[in-house]
Amino acid sequence: MKSNYIKQIFFAISLLVLSSCSDDFLDKKPTEYVTYEDITKTTDDLMTLLNGIHRSLYIRYESNQNENGLGGMMQQVDIAGDDVVFPATNGWFLQVYNWNGVANENAQDVRFPYRTYYRIIRNANTILGAVDTTIGPDADKKVLKGQALLYRAFCHYQLVQLFGKRYVNGVDNSQLGVPLVLVVGNEGFARSTVEQVYTQINKDLDEANTLLVGYTKPNNSHLGLSVAQGLKARVALTQGNWAIAADYAAKAKTGIALMNAEEYVKGFNDYAGKEWMWGSHINEVQTDYFGNFGAYMSRNYNSTVIRTCPKAINSKLYNLIPTTDVRSKLFDKTGVHASLNLPSSFTKYPYTSQKFLSVSTGDSRCDVPYMRVAEMYLIEAEAKARLGQADAAAVLFALVKTRDTGYTLSTKTGQALVDEIWFQRRIELWGEGFRFYDLKRTNSPLDRSGANHNSTITNNVINVPATDKRWQWLIPRAEINANPLVKQNEL
Template identity: 55%
Template sequence: MKNIKLHCKKLTIFSSLFLAFALSSCHSDYLETDPTTAVSESAAYSSASNLMAIINGMHRDMYYRQNSSQGQNGQGGMMIILDALGEDLVFPSTGNGWYISTVRWQDQANATSDVTFYPYQFYYALIRNANMVIANGPSVPAPTDADNVTIKKAIGEAYAFRAFCYYMLVQIYGKRYVPGANNTQLGVPLRLLADEVPMKRNSVEEVYVQINKDLDEAYTRLVGTTRAAKSHFDANVISGLKARVALTQGNYPLAVSSAKLARAGYGLMDKATYAAGFNNLSNGEWIWGATIVSDQTDYFGNFGAYMSRNYNSTNIRQAPKAMNSKLYGLFPATDVRRQLVDPTGNHTSLSLPSNYSKFPYTSQKFLSVSLSDSRMDVPYMRAAEMYLIEAEALARQGNEAESKLIFNQLMLNRNSSYTASSNTGTAYINDVLNSRRIELWGEGFRFLDLKRLNQNLDRTGANHSSVVDNNVMTVSNTDKRWEFLIPMKEIDANPLIEQNPL
């Protein structure tokens, strides 16, 4: 069977998108639904099921390694990168070297770094396929009503993919969005067609306008439909993405209403489930995530091979991931989120082999299937995040009373002994933000939150190692490195692109 390799063809015009896509697509079949099922190129847009197969393949690439680097395993790899840049995910040892140059803030300042290139490659590859589904989907034959529904869902998911990817790209490579400003600062090239024409960078504002437009289109097409699995987009996920974007833009009324819609039908998990390993997509609190089945595992490239406490990899044995001790100290022992962190590092409940290094404040939030199996479902969006968005947005509107009603629901679930905060104003908002830090630890939010909030990085006074961090203990909010450099491959190929300040 000839499986489709959509974009490995030779082109005479190079651009950011072609380079980003070509280097990834030659390693991955974007129409695969599983390793043994794919469709030919000639059949790609010949049926509704084949159109949805493209979407299935895109969801697969959200967790599957796109190149030879095992540390770049889709969205899970991006989650680690973005938290490694923050202060709450602590690397107590250099281990076997994975992500250490990221921890040291070296990668995003190096235009030839794999870490600088990877987000560009990963997200633009998905965008290109989304553009092709959006362009070709309307002409796909639909002999039955069921086919019409499938096509509508596939196109809706393509719009959702494009919005999600541009939201990630503009935050990583562009300057922060400033609520109330014109936001004419450089964002990323806004490519809405699957072509290879060189493009200038659009403004941050222009990118966000398109993100919101795509999310609205995705919601219209997906509302009232059901999805095949939680790995796919539906109206709840789209609402959650709208809530994230609205919070970033300072559109607090929209953030509140969207977060409320996103968490509808998704209750907060109980304490026993919270402590069970954060590895099961069937968790009633998880709105969106990835399941890695046994015949699609990436072994040492999976999220669990770096972030779990129990998998038998060199990285886990030598450099288990710890929580910032100052963050840990902000919460009482009765808070279940703190109970996932062992201040001694021994983790006696896991019966870890003697060759596992023990460091204080290591976390067992994430557990893989076993010592010999790194697989674990990866959380992309949970109801708890929506509670926190809603609480923060309400507080920033000055509606603290309603904010506390929402915030208290989450806090009482995590700590049955919780007493409602008497803080007001900035102090209360900091309560919400600190809860967000511990709640979403390891899930890829911290670097982007620091950038959104225009805060400095501060690793001082905690359990960070100056040797591991290379003395990068503080970074000013005005530092150039908050924007990743545009990859050199893009600079070389696209004569219209402009580099970020070096």
């Protein structure tokens, strides 16, 4: 009992250290209880730190309740797109929805992702800086190093997509990206070029793909080989490296089954689901109540934001989904959601989503999906279509036939097939944090016209050309003040 209590204290201290910010972040100075050396001495110690990173993906870093880890940032990048709709005025991420927050260097909306991703990077770098000399089995060191590299690559990848200009295949991507931070320390770093950032991302991913061979992860909050392959496929798709994207997506989906129609409509709230590759499980003792993903993206949690401003799908997109497609059942054109028996206090709006469901009206917990195998089918299909490979449509068919009983093998080729894949991607990955990135990587404009977006709520942000400077979010002014080496994007 005493041993378990000591372990719990140690774990709590590690989380507190991991969750601190700015110059206090993983401070190497002794605290009242432990020193930096104490928590990096053995592979068991570093495993505790790694578990702290897993946990940090769904904790509230900032004071605002909606700024809860990766789930909050997933909401941001979908809300900034065209497929998630606010049917009513709501204070949470409203400035992202109308694009004011992303163009304000003092806004919490840009500070939240910038600080959060760099916090995770710093924690990953702590493991990477200590793992080679720590005491423990080599097998454990490989697992620690592999997962830490994936976290570092993933965070740099998310950051460069938000704050840098889009990657263009075949040219010198010398445009400013984000600072590459590869060591723990308080020194400032200038912004690397977009090319340099992607070079490092791929270096980390390639090493992780080697280190994690043979590793069996205990659950889907850990990052195994399939996740490493999946992230490599994502990055390659963004860079337009089609052959690499197709190859790694095919590897990543090997041996992972797709959900059937009955499983698909159960609420997207169980990270142990057979289609999930990576996600966070929100257990009862670590819940953040009004800060959880389910407190914003579910339809059934009894909170002000869910009652008054439930998330809806772009009506123009929804009306293109065949009635034979199970994904149409994730949204209610009437807004009544009869199967949920919503209380009368819940305002009803058309086209609202019930894709994500919380545990109950009084419990906002909803596991958060970061990667599902369906995405890998879509990546492989798009990459092969771009290459003109004959089996691209067959890869798409293998996915969509499990969703739509009326779907037939597409006879389209070229851009027409790519367009069909993009449509399937929009309805398959709705609400999972991809839309803004997809618009940016494909050099597509924002187009909310002809749908259920309210121009008053969006502040008339209905159409935004692909050349608009706001596709590059502003670097937080606090970061520039602290590190003059960082140059701001165009104001």
